[in-house]
Amino acid sequence: MSSEAAPLVVADDVAVHFPARASGLRRGRHVIRAVDGVSLAIRRGETFGLVGESGSGKSTLGRALIGLRAPTGGRVAFDGTVLGDLDARALRAQRRRFQIIFQDPFGSLNPRLRVEDLVGEPIDLHRRVSRADRAAEVTALLARVGLPPSAARRYPHEFSGGQRQRIGIARALAGGPEFVVCDEAVSALDVSIQAQILNLLMELREGLGLTLLFISHDLAVVRHVSHRVAVMYLGRVVEVGTASDVYRLPIHPYSRALLSGSRVADPKVERTRARIVLRGDVPSPSAPPPGCRFHPRCWLYERLGGPEACRRDDPVLVETAGRTVACHFADEARASDTGLLTAQVY
Amino acid sequence: MSAPLLSVDNLTTVFPTPAGVFPAVDRVSFDIARGETVGLVGESGCGKSMTALSLIRLVPRPGRLAGGRVLLDGVDLTAASAAQLRQVRGRRVGMVFQDPMSSLNPTLPVGLQIAETMRVHLGLSRKQAHNRAVDLLGKVGIPDPRERVEHYPHQFSGGMRQRVMIAIAISCDPVLLLADEATTGLDVTIQAQILELLAQLSAELGTSILFITHDLGLAAGACDRMIVMYAGQIVESGVVDDIFEQPRMPYTRGLFDSVPGPETEPGSPLRAIPGAPPDLLHHPPGCRFEPRCAHVRGACGTGAPGLSGRGGERHEARCFGTEEKGWIDVL
Numbered sequence: 289m290s291s292e293a294a295p296l297v298v299a300d301d302v303a304v305h306f307p308a309r310a311s312g313l314r315r316g317r318h319v320i321r322a323v324d325g326v327s328l329a330i331r332r333g334e335t336f337g338l339v340g341e342s343g344s345g346k347s348t349l350g351r352a353l354i355g356l357r358a359p360t361g362g363r364v365a366f367d368g369t370v371l372g373d374l375d376a377r378a379l380r381a382q383r384r385r386f387q388i389i390f391q392d393p394f395g396s397l398n399p400r401l402r403v404e405d406l407v408g409e410p411i412d413l414h415r416r417v418s419r420a421d422r423a424a425e426v427t428a429l430l431a432r433v434g435l436p437p438s439a440a441r442r443y444p445h446e447f448s449g450g451q452r453q454r455i456g457i458a459r460a461l462a463g464g465p466e467f468v469v470c471d472e473a474v475s476a477l478d479v480s481i482q483a484q485i486l487n488l489l490m491e492l493r494e495g496l497g498l499t500l501l502f503i504s505h506d507l508a509v510v511r512h513v514s515h516r517v518a519v520m521y522l523g524r525v526v527e528v529g530t531a532s533d534v535y536r537l538p539i540h541p542y543s544r545a546l547l548s549g550s551r552v553a554d555p556k557v558e559r560t561r562a563r564i565v566l567r568g569d570v571p572s573p574s575a576p577p578p579g580c581r582f583h584p585r586c587w588l589y590e591r592l593g594g595p596e597a598c599r600r601d602d603p604v605l606v607e608t609a610g611r612t613v614a615c616h617f618a619d620e621a622r623a624s625d626t627g628l629l630t631a632q633v634y
Numbered sequence: 635m636s637a638p639l640l641s642v643d644n645l646t647t648v649f650p651t652p653a654g655v656f657p658a659v660d661r662v663s664f665d666i667a668r669g670e671t672v673g674l675v676g677e678s679g680c681g682k683s684m685t686a687l688s689l690i691r692l693v694p695r696p697g698r699l700a701g702g703r704v705l706l707d708g709v710d711l712t713a714a715s716a717a718q719l720r721q722v723r724g725r726r727v728g729m730v731f732q733d734p735m736s737s738l739n740p741t742l743p744v745g746l747q748i749a750e751t752m753r754v755h756l757g758l759s760r761k762q763a764h765n766r767a768v769d770l771l772g773k774v775g776i777p778d779p780r781e782r783v784e785h786y787p788h789q790f791s792g793g794m795r796q797r798v799m800i801a802i803a804i805s806c807d808p809v810l811l812l813a814d815e816a817t818t819g820l821d822v823t824i825q826a827q828i829l830e831l832l833a834q835l836s837a838e839l840g841t842s843i844l845f846i847t848h849d850l851g852l853a854a855g856a857c858d859r860m861i862v863m864y865a866g867q868i869v870e871s872g873v874v875d876d877i878f879e880q881p882r883m884p885y886t887r888g889l890f891d892s893v894p895g896p897e898t899e900p901g902s903p904l905r906a907i908p909g910a911p912p913d914l915l916h917h918p919p920g921c922r923f924e925p926r927c928a929h930v931r932g933a934c935g936t937g938a939p940g941l942s943g944r945g946g947e948r949h950e951a952r953c954f955g956t957e958e959k960g961w962i963d964v965l
Binding site: 450479480484490509512531532554557568 | 677678775776777791792793794821822823824825826827830848849850851852853854855856874875878888889890891892893894895896897898900901903904905906907908910911
């Protein structure tokens with residue numbers, strides 16, 4: 289993959305706000321800012337990792353990028369076409385080009401359909417094919433994901449979690465997509481099975497020239513499969529860079545805390561690592577803190593004596609030396625020694 | 635060496651099914667010393683959670699204990715009366731299970747639920763218990779504990795409910811904490827907070843902790859020793875460093891290879907374990923890992939290997955290939 293490849297998916301200041309009723313006796317409406325001004329570009333052929341904690345907006349962003357969730361602000365362009373400009377019919381025609389694989393291989397497959405129909409359905413939707421051709425295509429798709437032809441006649445409940453996830457992948461591939469969102473696609477699987485599915489996804493990306501958006505809370509897995517990574521916090525992207533750069537030296541104070549909190553399967557490394565333990569909880573996305581959203585929990589803000597800029601101004605993403613960071617004190621962050629030995633880990 | 639806090643000997647828990655009786659926990663033996671943190675590691679269905687439930691006699695019906703002993707400070711819990719067990723559960727042994735929604739009473743404020751445990755077990759007054767509940771909520775990282783203590787479970791996020799459960803579990807200063815995937819659903823930064831809190835607890839009060847987990851990073855980072863289970867049996871146990879450095883059971887090595895670690899080349903194919911865990915009712919006749927193992931020889935398919943020592947400090951493994959005259963040199 290060349291780093292100069294044209295972007296396939298571009299998000300331009302994308303926002304997804306949900307209306308929500310206040311709970312309890314306090315009446316009135318408020319807005320949950322699940323995604324709140326995200327701009328990024330995913331290049332053709334790359335695996336783009338999206339990390340962040342629950343409520344950071346990564347799943348919602350993933351859905352917005354494939355038109356499953358209309359942005360309430362900003363634009364999403366796929367291969368140069370702005371999705372919001374398309375009418376329903378034109379959007380449907382585009383849909384086969386982007387697909388999604390969900391976390392739960394139990395809930396996302398209709399239990400009353402045979403595998404041949406689960407996998408064949410997207411083929412029918414997008415093209416007119418003969419029965420025999422369809423059967424042949426289904427068999428080929430099943431083979432592609434490592435399932436025997438006999439699987440076609442069976443129902444989802446007859447399969448294990450890992451096999452069901454393979455069915456979900458075959459279904460996602462059926463329309464011949466260019467871009468696939470993997471939303472916690474391996475998170476529900478046992479580790480021995482997880483490795484099989486990760487290998488399959490990496491192999492498919494390579495073999496079919498797919499572009500992947502890989503959303504996961506598992507930092508080690510994201511590192512392993514991704515070329516570039518974005519870190520999200522409270523509806524915003526706070527840092528973007530190549531996976532090796534971001535994991536070796538995360539710059540944004542939140543990225544650094546996040547990565548320091550991840551655990552690796554090596555007792556020696558674990559013992560030598562210093563962790564940044566953040567105080568408190570992620571604030572509610574309905575009322576993000578003013579200024580930098582991270583400042584109430586930020587260790588650098590504290591270390592710098594609580595600079596006013598952090599409380600007052602919302603930082604924008606700024607690119608320096610191939611890394612994009614949204615922090616007023618990115619230089620200080622880069623230089624600051626947190627005793628964190630991520631370099632030894634990744 | 636003083637007697638271990640917990641000593642489990644040949645613990646067996648069975649489930650009768652129409653197709654036959656299956657041992658979910660099959661002759662499991664291990665010890666936990668005072669102040670020690672042990673990881674019980676394995677994949678879903680391996681029997682790790684059922685082992686934890688069996689320790690405190692909370693096996694769901696129709697399952698039942700079918701043999702073995704569990705000594706907590708010398709008292710055999712498998713023979714304990716209901717009254718004795720009440721003194722153990724929640725008081726001497728704190729428990730955190732994976733599903734916090736079904737473990738909390740939806741009709742009571744969380745503060746009352748934390749306080750209740752302490753009033754029953756420690757005989758604290760209403761006021762004392764309330765104050766300590768506020769204190770505990772703060773300790774598990776819930777902001778505004780004074781206000782939050784009055785809230786109901788549904789007003790908390792999943793991660794916060796889990797932290798409430800942890801607050802209840804540690805409220806009576808237990809000698810042993812059973813944490814079944816207690817931090818699994820929590821976000822990384824919250825997990826770091828909780829693990830630090832538990833480590834502190836263990837250091838200050840000498841609490842022993844049994845982490846039941848599938849997370850190898852947690853075992854590596856938070857545990858002194860680890861026990862690996864597969865298909866109802868312990869297949870390897872020992873000091874964390876020994877096991878990570880030199881596993882002596884191919885399944886353990888397979889687990890390590892399945893997750894990307896510090897030394898894994900990004901983007902390279904992971905060495906996955908082929909196949910899937912065996913059907914619980916039809917264990918292979920020999921070694922239960924035999925059908926998935928890359929190192930098999932004839933003996934593996936017919937005879938069942940036992941747990942035996944492997945040199946390192948209390949390092950044991952269940953594998954013919956790594957026994958003294960075995961054919962596996964390095965895994």
